[in-house]
Amino acid sequence: AQDYDDLQPVQWPVLADRAAGSGADAYGGTERLFADGRFYTPSGKAQFIAVSPRGPRYTPDGVFPLTLNTGRVRDHWHSLTRTGKSPRLSQHTVEPFVAIHPMDARRFQLENGALAQVETGWGRMIARVTVTNDQRPGDIFVPFHWTDQFAAKGRADALVAPATDPVSGQPESKATPARVTPFAPQWHGFLLSSAPVPGSLKQVDYWVQANGAAFSRYELAGLREPQDWEGWARDLMATDVRDEWISYCDSARKQYRFARIAGERLVACLFVSPDHHLPARAWLSGLFSQPVLPAEARRDLLAGRSISGQDDIGPTVCSCFGVGQFAIEKAIRERDLTSAGEVGxxxxxxxxxxxxxPEINALIKSAHRNSDNQQAAENVA
Incomplete structure (x- = not known):
């Protein structure tokens, strides 16, 4: 028997009658299919089948004026059954989103980063708005990874038209008429928790769960406010009488922030706002891996950021090395980096x-465009 580590790469299919020689050839791998000019047909010849192309079965109209396209994102695979368990992969794209061209966003009164309802004649979902020039006007894109296990109303498959290929059964998942409208909850929030969260959390109108390192992250939004925010937060965060409880409540501005500390460790924190403009999650997320919450972090906790100068790396860009957007932007700005290679x-x-x-290149382009605009403004002044 040969050790696994000693096995050479093998290209499939593996055919017993080809096994010969040494190395990869010893296993009968096939470097190139049909190199001998013979195909899997009775005659051994390739066959071309003429087809008559047709357009999508359903087309946009006055009610559903957009074309919905579905697909995957960079760090996820299928329905999150494996990639959803990886904290590293889960932090790049945390929520279902709907990508839309700026012209369509203005037309349908959608704000970048806000929530929207995506509807078709067969279903609806709620997704975070991403306004981008990468989308063509008239088209929208939604990833298909999220299921009821990881999100409320985040299933893209519920939207897709019931049109399938007559031979393969493949659904027409790239061309469903759709519309997008703003989803206007009374409150937005996020919960970071290393403790189990009660099932009542999933009774809120919008929630998405993502696994982090030593904690779970929940993005939240609700159409109705709890009558008692502090009581709701204590129940949600399973507060023990022995725990330290820190809170900030501004009912006039509808800003609420809570943190639970057990012993010397941060166990959970909840931030609530009337809109989607909330503190970045990266700095707070990093506190859960610390066995003892530093005094300065305890002081800055409800600010949601390090007031004492510790850098917030920002949303994850590079999952392989855990490098965030803010860290990349800072390096570009301070070191005048002009290429992805220099950032690397x-x-x-x-x-x-x-x-x-590609995301790094976009950050470089944006940083230099902002720098040029600032220089032009200074020259005018």
Whole structure:
């Protein structure tokens, strides 16, 4: 028997009658299919089948004026059954989103980062709005990964038209007429918790769960406010009488922030706002991996950011090395970086699998555009 580590790469299919020689050839691998000019047909010849192309079965109209396209995102695979368990992969794209062109966003009164309802003639979902020039006007994109296990009303498959290929059964998941309207909850929030969360959390109108390192992250929104925010937060965060409880409540501005500390560790924190403008999650998330909550972090906790100068790396861009958007933007700005290669030399971002390189290039382009605009404004002044 040969040790697994000694096995050479093998290209499939593996055919017993081809096994010969040494190395990869010893296993009968096939470097190139049909290299001998013979195909899996009675005659051994390739066959071309003429088809008559047809358009989508359903087309946009006055009620559903957009075309919905569904697909996958960079760090997830299928329905999160495996990638959803990975904290590293789960932090890049946390929520279902709907990508839409700026012109369509203005037309349908959608704000980048806000929530929207995506509807078709067959279903509806709630997703975070991403306004981007990468989308064509008239088209929207929604990822299909989220199921009822990880999100409320986040299933893209519920939207897709029941049109299938007559031979393969493949659904027409790239061309469903749709519409997008703002989803206007009374409150937005997020919960980070290393403790089990009660099932009552999932009674809120919008929630999405993502696994982090030593905690779970929940993005939340509700159409109705709890009558007692502090009581609701204590129940949600399973507060023990022995725990330290820190709270900030501003009912006039509808801003509520709570934290639970057990012993010397941060166990949970909840931030609530009347809109989607909330503190970044990266700095707070990092506190859950610390066995003892530092005094300065305890002081800054309800601010949601380090007032004492500790850098917040921002939303994850490079999952391989855990490099965030703010860290990349800071390096570009302070070191005048002009290429993804230079960013990689500085931070390692983009030097492993390379899937974040387009995002790094976009950050470089944005940073230099902002710098040019600032310089132009100073020249005018």
């Amino acid at each position: 030399d500085c931070l390692q971002a983009g030097t492993n699998c390379g899937s974040c390189v």
